[in-house]
Amino acid sequence: NAGVTQTPKFRILKIGQSMTLQCTQDMNHNYMYWYRQDPGMGLKLIYYSVGAGITDKGEVPNGYNVSRSTTEDFPLRLELAAPSQTSVYFCASSYSNRNRYSNQPQHFGDGTRLSIL
């Protein structure tokens, strides 16, 4: 298994440009997440999805969009890049069987380092 794969690994954008960060997982996980991590800081949840066709906002969704048309893929879209979106973006996935007393860990990709100039 490749696990969680993110592309590209690095990208430089100009202000106002748009791009899509790709994320795919081969573990048949139902939950997927997008986080951003600014230098020296913890993770902030951007969007998450509990299954194909279902997405919801995290704590910092402004300026981003997501879609989940398949179980495997969860792309993150930046429509109008701004300098404040310079960050490292991590995609993660996990399996939840919705049992109140069980949980499974999140598995992360290696990240996309995005700079907006």
Add this chain to the structure above:
Amino acid sequence: DAKTTQPPSMDCAEGRAANLPCNHSTISGNEYVYWYRQIHSQGPQYIIHGLKNNETNEMASLIITEDRKSSTLILPHATLRDTAVYYCIDLAGGTSYGKLTFGQGTILTVHP
């Protein structure tokens, strides 16, 4: 904000056990104790988790006190590659989507 507290940094000699403490003063009954680590420039890596009982896997052991207010992650034979930031997290099980909130963590430095 993170609900757990950890020492900001620790050192360990290569080959020795690294014992990383965490306080979970506000943990609730359905929250698991999770440990992750982040090696420089890489994505967070899951280490281990538990609810009440002590747990062991190929990476580490997790000791949880009976009142669940504190835990200790044990790396039995630390190597240089274990140098990383280690995070302990309280995370509800089951129906919640399990949003991870990392605090400042403990910077573990393993030296030769």
